[in-house]
Amino acid sequence: MLKITRQADYGIVLMTRLAAEPESWFNAPELAEETSLPAPTVSKILKLLARSGLLDSQRGVKGGYSLACLPDEISVAQIITALDGPIAITECIDGTPGACSKEPICPVRGNWQRINGAIRGALEGITLAEMTASADTLLVTLGSGGEPPSSANTL
Numbered sequence: 151m152l153k154i155t156r157q158a159d160y161g162i163v164l165m166t167r168l169a170a171e172p173e174s175w176f177n178a179p180e181l182a183e184e185t186s187l188p189a190p191t192v193s194k195i196l197k198l199l200a201r202s203g204l205l206d207s208q209r210g211v212k213g214g215y216s217l218a219c220l221p222d223e224i225s226v227a228q229i230i231t232a233l234d235g236p237i238a239i240t241e242c243i244d245g246t247p248g249a250c251s252k253e254p255i256c257p258v259r260g261n262w263q264r265i266n267g268a269i270r271g272a273l274e275g276i277t278l279a280e281m282t283a284s285a286d287t288l289l290v291t292l293g294s295g296g297e298p299p300s301s302a303n304t305l
Contacts, residue, residue: 158230162281176215203218237270240262243263
């Protein structure tokens with residue numbers, strides 16, 4: 151099963167909350183309460199997102215965090231990369247030479263690179279603005295044409 155980390159999931163939740171009011175500033179305890187996420191985790195994630203340039207941070211009584219750019223300029227891929235590093239579904243794809251002893255003779259490595267590129271491209275194609283929009287919009291339909299989409303074959 152392919153899964154994003156809990157940290158990336160929480161980061162996307164926090165970023166969508168910030169994107170709902172892109173001109174506003176929020177502090178970590180406030181965001182933790184509003185999203186029902188653990189306060190220490192929220193603080194850690196916000197610091198990582200600020201360090202990556204996705205958030206602006208301001209110290210002081212009226213400080214906090216705000217989006218560094220508009221929600222339609224931030225992709226889901228950028229958020230995941232800021233929190234978890236490069237998107238790579240296998241060890242040989244993450245750019246670390248020699249991560250796998252079978253790398254030089256692997257017959258499927260090129261295909262894994264294609265698959266990883268497709269996943270990364272899909273995540274780069276979804277903006278934070280889209281993540282804040284209503285979930286009523288169907289993003290992707292899987293399966294053969296002619297059949298109406300069902301919850302079993304939609305993402």
